[in-house]
Amino acid sequence: MGNMKKYHHGNLEEALLTAGLQEAKARGPRNLGVNFLAKAVKVSPTAVYRHFLSGESLRASISQQAREELARQMLKAIATQTDVKNRFRAVGRAYINFALNEPGLFAVAFVACEEGPQREDSPSAWMVLQDSILDICNAKLIEASEVQQVASFAWATVHGFATLAGGSDPRRPKTNEKTISDLLDRTWSGIIQLGSKNSAKDKLGAN
């Protein structure tokens, strides 16, 4: 008796996002299509368009959610760390761990990030990373003028490693603790750059 199927779903939008995230977690971006997700929620394909402009924008929303999940895990990882250096390491490690533990989600988070303006109130991995760099600056380990450059460097390294390690390349780097720790050590070296202001004029031959 109770099993009367309601004509209206109730809150389809959230259901679609949830189903999308679950699928992303399980199998990556492959099946995040309108038809598949509609079926997963037991709804007609065209119903999707009452909540999203297009299949692409649905995917963009799922991707956004995945990015927020990453940011949340980074925030959690940073919470217990007080030392600037350890905070940065925690950020980097959380980022990389996310890519390794949730390869599907990570892939979805960073495929074709062509979406519109992200809401600024939502947690963003980039912001968390940048904050940890600002901390380093506040601790006088780098100068304010360097912050942007350092952030780009750190972001590139961590994101690059996560991408390569999480991917399916035959030449993908090792992913053991030692390798990751070493990577973060080297990144830290690049951040602090003993050559910059301590060692005065770089003895460049730079090009």
Next chain:
Amino acid sequence: MGNMKKYHHGNLEEALLTAGLQEAKARGPRNLGVNFLAKAVKVSPTAVYRHFLSGESLRASISQQAREELARQMLKAIATQTDVKNRFRAVGRAYINFALNEPGLFAVAFVACEEGPQREDSPSAWMVLQDSILDICNAKLIEASEVQQVASFAWATVHGFATLAGGSDPRRPKTNEKTISDLLDRTWSGIIQLGSKNSAKDKLGAN
């Protein structure tokens, strides 16, 4: 009269790859489908299957070509450099320049690298990069035991930056000369890690 259209194309395979590369260069991965490329070469869609197992494998071949082009440009950039440090910088800069100057090709080169075993004889960006790291090792600036770690680090940084800078993220890093030069400086710092325990004999004076 000479305009008699031949029933057989002559060498369709190469034509498809060329058309694919051209399209990739112009508009990225968007239109690299069987129908589109078949039309571009003025051939029936199903003709493609005489030369490729599937549309996916066609795309994989195009992607491979793009990667080879990248490797070639890296090799060219390295050719004039003799100093180990400058060689490494040239490699990194070529990689990044490729991403910036040919965003379409770069995107195609690294989307869904799920392809089968790459031919070992073809030039590979990874190999070029690794060779430049080996050079650093031969110059006694790092130890043999570090090579893999260093290669992973350098690869991650350069690839990560190229990916981020080449993408369409709103938060994408600046791409001016200074930023790139700074990035390579910091990467170099991470490579020769003065802070490490074995701190290496200061070859710094040599520069």
Next chain:
DNA sequence: CCCTAATGTTTACAGCATACACATAATGAG
């Protein structure tokens, strides 16, 4: 209470990858 807006379904169509049957051209053996 009914009218309207929100939400879901059905139907329809274009574009895609691809299988299958058929057409044509190139090649090599007698």
Next chain:
DNA sequence: CTCATTATGTGTATGCTGTAAACATTAGGG
């Protein structure tokens, strides 16, 4: 040279996608 074989192309058909348009059902406010 002739002719069969093989390589390479075309045409047609199918099932899957994304999405538009018209219709159905329900929720909520005058």
